[in-house]
Amino acid sequence: MTSDTPLPPGSTIGILGGGQLGRLLAIAAAELGFSVHIFAPAGDNPAIGVAEAATVADWLDETALAVFANAVDVVTYEFENIPEETVRRLAEMVSVYPGVNALAIAQDRLAEKTMATSLGLGVAPYAPIDSAADLAAAAVKLTLPAILKSRWLGYDGKGQVLIERPEDTDEAWRIVGAVPAVVESRVAFRTEISVILARGSNGETRAFDIPENRHERGILSTSTVPAAVPVVIGERAIAIAEQIAAALDYVGVLAVELFVVGEGDSAELLVNEIAPRVHNSGHWTSDACLVSQFEMHIRAIAGWPLPDPIRHSDVTMTNLIGADVEGWPELAAERGARLHLYGKSIVRPGRKMGHLNRVTPRRN
Amino acid sequence: MTSDTPLPPGSTIGILGGGQLGRLLAIAAAELGFSVHIFAPAGDNPAIGVAEAATVADWLDETALAVFANAVDVVTYEFENIPEETVRRLAEMVSVYPGVNALAIAQDRLAEKTMATSLGLGVAPYAPIDSAADLAAAAVKLTLPAILKSRWLGYDGKGQVLIERPEDTDEAWRIVGAVPAVVESRVAFRTEISVILARGSNGETRAFDIPENRHERGILSTSTVPAAVPVVIGERAIAIAEQIAAALDYVGVLAVELFVVGEGDSAELLVNEIAPRVHNSGHWTSDACLVSQFEMHIRAIAGWPLPDPIRHSDVTMTNLIGADVEGWPELAAERGARLHLYGKSIVRPGRKMGHLNRVTPRRN
Numbered sequence: 001m002t003s004d005t006p007l008p009p010g011s012t013i014g015i016l017g018g019g020q021l022g023r024l025l026a027i028a029a030a031e032l033g034f035s036v037h038i039f040a041p042a043g044d045n046p047a048i049g050v051a052e053a054a055t056v057a058d059w060l061d062e063t064a065l066a067v068f069a070n071a072v073d074v075v076t077y078e079f080e081n082i083p084e085e086t087v088r089r090l091a092e093m094v095s096v097y098p099g100v101n102a103l104a105i106a107q108d109r110l111a112e113k114t115m116a117t118s119l120g121l122g123v124a125p126y127a128p129i130d131s132a133a134d135l136a137a138a139a140v141k142l143t144l145p146a147i148l149k150s151r152w153l154g155y156d157g158k159g160q161v162l163i164e165r166p167e168d169t170d171e172a173w174r175i176v177g178a179v180p181a182v183v184e185s186r187v188a189f190r191t192e193i194s195v196i197l198a199r200g201s202n203g204e205t206r207a208f209d210i211p212e213n214r215h216e217r218g219i220l221s222t223s224t225v226p227a228a229v230p231v232v233i234g235e236r237a238i239a240i241a242e243q244i245a246a247a248l249d250y251v252g253v254l255a256v257e258l259f260v261v262g263e264g265d266s267a268e269l270l271v272n273e274i275a276p277r278v279h280n281s282g283h284w285t286s287d288a289c290l291v292s293q294f295e296m297h298i299r300a301i302a303g304w305p306l307p308d309p310i311r312h313s314d315v316t317m318t319n320l321i322g323a324d325v326e327g328w329p330e331l332a333a334e335r336g337a338r339l340h341l342y343g344k345s346i347v348r349p350g351r352k353m354g355h356l357n358r359v360t361p362r363r364n
Numbered sequence: 365m366t367s368d369t370p371l372p373p374g375s376t377i378g379i380l381g382g383g384q385l386g387r388l389l390a391i392a393a394a395e396l397g398f399s400v401h402i403f404a405p406a407g408d409n410p411a412i413g414v415a416e417a418a419t420v421a422d423w424l425d426e427t428a429l430a431v432f433a434n435a436v437d438v439v440t441y442e443f444e445n446i447p448e449e450t451v452r453r454l455a456e457m458v459s460v461y462p463g464v465n466a467l468a469i470a471q472d473r474l475a476e477k478t479m480a481t482s483l484g485l486g487v488a489p490y491a492p493i494d495s496a497a498d499l500a501a502a503a504v505k506l507t508l509p510a511i512l513k514s515r516w517l518g519y520d521g522k523g524q525v526l527i528e529r530p531e532d533t534d535e536a537w538r539i540v541g542a543v544p545a546v547v548e549s550r551v552a553f554r555t556e557i558s559v560i561l562a563r564g565s566n567g568e569t570r571a572f573d574i575p576e577n578r579h580e581r582g583i584l585s586t587s588t589v590p591a592a593v594p595v596v597i598g599e600r601a602i603a604i605a606e607q608i609a610a611a612l613d614y615v616g617v618l619a620v621e622l623f624v625v626g627e628g629d630s631a632e633l634l635v636n637e638i639a640p641r642v643h644n645s646g647h648w649t650s651d652a653c654l655v656s657q658f659e660m661h662i663r664a665i666a667g668w669p670l671p672d673p674i675r676h677s678d679v680t681m682t683n684l685i686g687a688d689v690e691g692w693p694e695l696a697a698e699r700g701a702r703l704h705l706y707g708k709s710i711v712r713p714g715r716k717m718g719h720l721n722r723v724t725p726r727r728n
Binding site: 036 | 370372373374387390391394395396397398399400413414415416651654655663668669671672674676677689692693696697699700702703704705706707709718723725
C-alpha cells in the first residue's frame with residue numbers, strides 16, 4: 001500500500017489487542033466492508049467475537065506473528081501496552097500504523113514529556129527519577145504534592161504514588177517498585193480536555209470537537225461536548241495535537257489529554273498524556289457524529305479519505321465502570337441515551353464494561 | 365424468557381440467514397453486549413464475519429437445528445425466504461421472534477392480501493390464480509396492465525410477469541411456471557412509502573419516521589426522510605402497520621410498504637408488501653437516528669425497552685447495487701455521507717453490495 005492507494009474493501013485489517021477498543025474498531029472496519037483479524041494473548045478478548053479471524057498467542061510468539069502478518073493487509077493496535085518488539089517485528093513484514101516510534105514514545109513517560117518540551121509545549125513541572133536520591137532531590141525542587149509514576153508502561157501495576165511531604169520520598173520509591181520513574185507536580189487545573197485527532201499518511205488532519213473530561217479515582221468518568229472552554233482554547237489544543245502528530249509522522253487517530261490551567265482565553269494548556277490510539281474520551285463520537293473516531297482511525301490506516309468530523313448533537317459520555325453495568329435495565333430505558341456494552345464476561349471493580357451516550361440536539 | 369424479563373447482556377442471539385441484514389443485526393446485537401450465532405446454508409455469508417459463532421447447514425438439517433437451538437437464547441431471522449418448517453421446528457426448542465405465523469403470511473402473497481383485506485385495509489385489485497383459465501378470467505375483470513406473481517416465495521426465481529393485454533395470459537402463466545399465483549392490477553400511485561415499526565412482546569410499538577422510496581428495475585434505489593407526504597398520511601400509514609402487527613401478534617421490527625394513491629390528505633394508502641424483518645428502506649436509521657432499526661429489532665426480540673425513535677438528521681439512503689460499489693473511492697470521499705459496505709466477496713448485477721446515507725441537519 002502506498003500513501004495514494006487506499007486499501008480496497010474486502011482487505012483484512014489486523015488489530016493487536018482484543019479489548020473493547022479492538023471490538024469497536026473491528027465493528028467500524030466491518031461497516032466499511034473490511035475483514036478483521038485480532039491478535040491477542042489468551043484472556044477475555046471481547047473483540048474476537050466480532051472479528052472474522054483471531055490469533056490467540058503471546059506478544060512475542062514469532063511464528064504466530066509471522067502467520068498473522070501474512071494474513072492481514074495492514075496492522076494497527078488498540079492500546080499502547082504492547083511490547084515495542086512485537087510491533088517492530090510486524091513492521092518488517094507488513095505496514096503498521098501508527099508507527100513504532102509513536103508507540104515507543106507513548107510507552108515512555110519520560111520520552112513523552114521530553115518530546116512535548118522539545119516542541120515548546122507546556123507540561124507539568126517534572127523530573128526523571130532513577131534512584132531514591134533523585135527523588136529526594138526532586139521533592140525539594142518541585143512544588144508538592146507531586147505524583148511519582150513508573151517511567152515505562154508494562155511494569156506490573158504499581159500504580160502512581162502521591163508525594164505530599166519531602167519525607168515521603170523513600171517510601172514512594174519503594175512503592176513504585178524502585179524502577180525508572182518520573183515525578184511531576186500535581187497541577188491545579190481548571191478542567192481537563194482532550195483532542196481526538198486523525199492524521200492520514202499524506203499529513204492531512206481532522207480534529208473532532210473538543211470534549212471536556214472528568215475523572216474519578218483515576219479513571220475517566222464523563223466526556224462532554226461541547227466543552228465549556230473558550231473557542232480559542234479549543235483551537236490551541238488542536239494545534240498542539242497537530243504538532244505532536246506531525247512530529248511523530250503519525251497515521252491514525254491520536255488522543256492528547258490536556259490540563260487547562262487558569263481562566264478564559266489566556267488559560268495555559270499542559271500536555272498530560274499522549275495515547276497513540278482511539279480513546280475513551282472519544283466514545284461520544286459514535287452517537288453525536290456522522291463518522292466515529294473508530295471509523296476515522298480505520299480510514300486513516302487504510303489510506304481512505306478522512307471526512308469532516310461533522311457533529312450533529314451535543315452529548316455526554318458516561319463510562320460504566322465495574323458494577324455500574326448492573327444498572328443496564330434502567331440505562332437501556334433512558335430516553336435520549338444510547339447504551340454500549342462491551343460483551344466482557346467478567347465484572348471487576350475498575351473494569352470498563354460499557355458506556356452511555358446521552359445525546360441532545362445541537363445548540364449551536 | 366418471559367415478556368417481562370429482558371434477556372441479559374452476554375446472552376446469545378441466534379440469527380437465521382447470513383446476508384447483509386444478518387450482518388447489520390449482528391453488529392447491533394454486539395453493541396448491546398450480546399453474542400451472535402448465525403445459522404445459514406453454505407454460500408457467501410457476510411454476517412458470519414462479525415458473529416461469535418456460526419452453523420453452516422441446510423435449513424432442514426434437524427441435527428444442526430437442534431444444536432443451534434441449544435446454543436442460543438432467542439432466535440430471529442433476517443429474511444422471509446426460509447422454510448416455514450425450519451422456524452416451526454426451532455420454535456419447539458427456543459423462542460423465535462417474529463413468530464412462525466408472521467413468517468407464513470409474509471411468504472404467501474395470497475395470505476398477505478387476504479389478511480390485509482380482512483383488516484379492512486386497501487390493497488391493489490387482485491385475484492388468486494391456480495390455472496390458465498383463472499388467469500384468463502381475471503384479465504377480463506381486473507384493470508390491465510396487471511402483474512402476475514407466484515403465490516409463494518421459494519419457487520426458483522420465475523420473477524414477475526407483466527400482463528398488458530388479455531391475450532397475454534397463457535404465455536404469462538407459462539412464464540410464471542404454472543404455479544399457484546396472484547395477479548394484481550398495476551396501481552397508478554403517486555409515491556411509495558414504508559413504515560418501519562417495532563413491536564415488543566407487551567404490545568408496545570415504536571414507529572420510525574416514514575421514508576419515501578424510489579425503486580428502479582424492481583429494486584429499492586433510494587429512501588428519503590422526511591417523506592414528501594402530508595403528516596396525516598404518515599399517521600395513517602403507521603396506524604395500518606400497527607393494525608397488521610397486532611393481528612400477527614408481532615415481536616420485532618416489521619416493515620410495511622404502501623402505495624400512496626392520489627394527492628393530499630385524502631390520498632388512499634394501499635398495502636403493497638409486508639416484510640417480517642428489518643428492511644432496506646430503514647437503513648437510513650443507522651445515521652439519522654439515535655437508535656437504528658437493527659438495534660430496535662434486537663431490543664424487541666430480547667424483551668428490552670423500545671426507545672423513542674429520535675431522528676436527529678434528514679437523510680437520503682441510496683442503495684449500491686452491483687457495479688455501483690466500484691464507485692467506493694468517490695463515495696467514501698463525499699462530504700456529509702456515510703458509506704456502508706457489506707463485505708460481500710462477489711459482485712453480481714442486481715446484488716445489494718452496500719448503501720450510502722447522505723445526511724443533512726434536520727430542518728424541522
